Amino acid sequence: MRIALFATCLADTLYPQAAKATVLLLERLGHEVVFPFEQTCCGQMHINTGYQKDALPLVRQYVSTFDPYDVIVAPSGSCVGSIRHQHEMVARSHGEAGLASRAADVGARTYELSELLIDVLKVEDVGAYYPHRVTYHPTCHSLRVARVGDKPLRLLRQVRGIDLVELPGAEQCCGFGGTFSLKNAATSTAMLADKMSNVVSTGADVCTAGDASCLMHIGGGLSRLRTGVRTVHLAEILASTEIS
Numbered sequence: 001m002r003i004a005l006f007a008t009c010l011a012d013t014l015y016p017q018a019a020k021a022t023v024l025l026l027e028r029l030g031h032e033v034v035f036p037f038e039q040t041c042c043g044q045m046h047i048n049t050g051y052q053k054d055a056l057p058l059v060r061q062y063v064s065t066f067d068p069y070d071v072i073v074a075p076s077g078s079c080v081g082s083i084r085h086q087h088e089m090v091a092r093s094h095g096e097a098g099l100a101s102r103a104a105d106v107g108a109r110t111y112e113l114s115e116l117l118i119d120v121l122k123v124e125d126v127g128a129y130y131p132h133r134v135t136y137h138p139t140c141h142s143l144r145v146a147r148v149g150d151k152p153l154r155l156l157r158q159v160r161g162i163d164l165v166e167l168p169g170a171e172q173c174c175g176f177g178g179t180f181s182l183k184n185a186a187t188s189t190a191m192l193a194d195k196m197s198n199v200v201s202t203g204a205d206v207c208t209a210g211d212a213s214c215l216m217h218i219g220g221g222l223s224r225l226r227t228g229v230r231t232v233h234l235a236e237i238l239a240s241t242e243i244s
Helices: 009-013 016-028 044-048 052-066 077-085 087-093 097-108 113-120 140-144 151-157 185-201 212-224 234-239
Strands: 002-005 032-034 072-074 110-112 133-136 163-165 206-209 230-233
Touching (some): 002 016, 009 016, 016 230, 016 234, 044 052, 044 077, 052 087, 052 097, 072 113, 077 097, 077 110, 077 140, 087 097, 097 110, 110 113, 133 151, 151 163, 151 234, 212 230, 230 234
Parallel strands (some): 002 032, 002 072, 133 163, 133 206
């Protein structure tokens, strides 16, 4: 299968290993991955902070860039949630009915990584090997917007060598929320403290998730407290093999 990769802003600028791992994993499973160079931001930050008109060119760019592809994947439940549930709304609210229709169509072909693997490629055991104690944080947008459900956990349970431990209060927000953590820093910090306490209580070496944004927030806090717990994107775990 030929799959187009939407890398996302955070992977492009701060966490390229998540995008690289996505490519490595899919190619190992026998699929061709292409990277359209015209891609830019999905516009979620603009939309969520009330700048929908400014997001419209980004929606238009996403649609024109990825319309030629039957399957698009992004290592981010947050961005996929925005693409599927906000792009059409933004276009329609600004009188762009044609763009809204195209956005809905392209959005329906855009998948978060675990969705692509399980729902489209029909695979749960990706041949990964990761000998570490790991706990999984289900990010808000992946759960409540993209609705990936337990797919990441189903994939993690098939990883050889892994010691997967349940995260207490797993579905509670980590407090990042994009610009929420900037505008409501005190509340965000309190929520992060609860999340970090739960992560540390598991005795895990690694906290994983499908969104680099939440991992950045949690990982920053864990690092400042010198807990020794690392944050690793789900794609990196799934791409890891005994040989590597």
